[in-house]
Amino acid sequence: MNLDAAKAALSHLDLDVNPASIKAKSRDFFWYSPVLKARLDHVTADFVVTPRTEAEVIEVLKVCHAHDVPVTTRGTGTGNYGQAMPLAGGCVMHLHKMNRIKDIQPGRVIVEPGALLKDIDEACAPHQELRMYSSTWATATIGGFVAGGSGGVGSVRWGGLRDLGNIIRLRVVTMEAEPRVLDFTGEEIHRISHAYGTNGIITELEMPLAPAYDWVQIFVTLDDFAAANRMAYDLAAEDGILIKLATVFEAPIAQDYFQRVAPHVGTGQAVVALMVAPHAMGGFLTFLARHPAQIIYRSDSTKWDREPGQIFEYCWNHTTLRAMKVDTSITYLQVGYGSDDPLPLVEEVRARFSPEVLQHVEVTRSGGRVAMGGLSLVKFTTEDRLDEIIRQHEEMGALIFNPHRYTLEEGGRQTVDLRQLEFKREADPKGLLNPGKMIAWDDPDWAYDRMYAWPGLRKAA
Ligand code: FAD
Incomplete structure (x- = not known):
């Protein structure tokens, strides 16, 4: 790689060669994972370029291709799988100013x-x-x-x-x-x-x-996690009630990690976060009356001394962030429970692992059916124990999208995506785009029997 030649050729663009800001722009939220933190903390690019037009993107790619410089693209670097980390150094191409x-x-x-x-x-x-x-x-x-x-x-x-x-x-x-x-x-x-x-x-x-709707943001409590899960699942299956979010938290996630919500939640209660369309509130309240559930907050009428803010910022991977702020030993797993009657599997997993693994369930839709996925909170002890927890999930029939791996395949279904691979052969013949992230490109015979360690990963200084 000829870095000096590439930098010289791109010097008329918005080029950042300041080591501190290069380091900052070379990082994403990989540190959610203690496994990735141990391996990627030192990773940094050699320069950052910020194109403002497609023509400038083409120029960056052409110059870096000519000088064999790897290019890792960055949006705003909020990914959790180390997706935006430049494992081989080289160029970070920051696209946040191409924002029209x-x-x-x-x-x-x-x-x-x-x-x-x-x-x-x-x-x-x-x-x-x-x-x-x-x-x-x-x-x-x-x-x-x-x-x-x-x-x-x-x-x-x-x-x-x-x-x-x-x-x-x-x-x-x-x-x-x-x-x-x-x-x-x-x-x-x-x-x-x-x-x-x-x-x-x-x-x-x-x-x-x-x-678009002015979604009503709601927190509901139930005494029992299984009942909360059932309620969220059934609500998502109600064809006439338009919702945008249904998230279930096992106790004591809300009690321990959601500071503004905790005072309103009883010991041992499960919490469900919802976004409901205003015109669906009538149907929703009728539905809710059939369940042992209590609304503790609704954004269109409740006043708390300390407002909770956007409810979706308690959900998806914000749950993990809130938990990590209170307990730095927390990490997470991304789990698929499927759409084929997922409730018993969620309960089986919960029964086996709680409280070492706490259930945070996201209700989704797949193939026209209600599905459930989890961003479960895991009390991290060792990598071996984490691997064992994953192994047992898989044994029970849950699908793990392992967030403690930086490759596409290991963070996905551990299979090669031929469409992506074939297009890479055509579109990136030198293998310079975000290198180290596609096992199929680097080691087609990889057996997925242990964590893949990309040989090209730059060593720590
Ligand atoms: P980056 O992290 O900058 O990039 C992500 C990947 O895309 C990298 O591999 C990068 O190289 C590539 N990339 C970026 N731009 C381009 C481009 N123009 N062309 C080609 N490749 C490109 N993810 C979810 O899916 N759902 C969630 O609900 C969710 N919740 C999150 C909550 C928290 C608190 C955190 C920290 C993360 C969460 N994430 C979630 C992960 C992440 O925030 C999202 O996927 C987000 O949309 C990534 O956008 P970004 O601009 O930060 O991308």
Whole structure:
């Protein structure tokens, strides 16, 4: 890699060579995982470049290709799997200034990748909004969400990001001697979505919109976790009640980690967080009266001395963040309980592991059915114990998306995504895009019998 030549060729762009800010822009939320923290803490790029247009992205990719410099793309670096960490050093291409919202039409919006989820929603208000967003809505980019995220607030109605129809079109730049610009729709979208920027750079997105509402944000308590889970599941299955979020917390998650909520929750009670459309409140209250549940907060009428803020910022991976602020030994697991009667499996897992593993369940939708996933809180002791907890989850039939691994495959279903691999062969022949994140590219025969350690990972100084 010829860093000096690349930096010289890019010096007319917004180039950052200050070691402290390079280090800051080389990090994401990998430290949620003690396993990744131990391995990636020293990782840093050699320079950061901030393109403002697609033409500048093309220039960066062309120059870095010519000088064999790896390029790791960054939205705002809120990923938890070390997705945006430049394992081989080189260039971090920071896209947060490519943030134009180009066009809003009924049912769709066209944006640049660095637009924040929040800014897109604000631009589309008051009648439309994104179908789904990560709970990092206020800080994350749409490009990072599509390339590194999976779903979130809204997934209880719309499923995951990779479900058909949830991305309309992606415009992609390749990393070749002469970069190409390609528009992907249909099956082609799967080449590049959730590929961590390993096989192309998204420079424009067309995303579907949903009708916007002033969602009523609600906390409900129930005495029993299983009843809370059942209530959330049944609510999501009520076709006539429009909700955007249903999250269940086993005790004592709310009591110990949600400071503003805790005074309103009894010992041992489970808590459910909900977002309900205002016009669905009548149906919702009728539904709730059939369950042993009590509303402790609703954003349209309750006044607490200390307001809780946005309810979705207690959910998805914000739950882990809140827990880690109180107890630094906490980490988490991303669990799939499926859509085939998931409640007994959640209960079985809870019974086996609580309180070492506490259940935080997100209700979603998959294949037209209500599904459940977990971002379970884990009291971390050792890596061996963590691996054993994962092994037992899998033995019980739960799917683990291991957040203690930095490769696409290990953080996914431990299988090679041929569409992504084949497109990488075509679009990144030198293997310079976010290197170290795709095992299939580096070691096609890898057996997935232990944690993959990419040989190219830069050593700590
Ligand atoms: P980054 O972290 O900067 O990038 C993510 C990945 O995408 C990286 O691999 C990067 O190289 C790649 N990338 C970025 N831009 C491009 C581009 N234009 N082209 C190609 N590749 C690109 N995730 C969820 O899915 N749902 C959640 O609800 C959720 N909640 C979270 C809560 C907290 C508190 C935290 C810390 C994280 C959470 N996450 C969640 C993870 C993360 O916040 C989201 O996935 C987020 O949308 C990522 O956006 P970003 O701009 O920070 O992306």
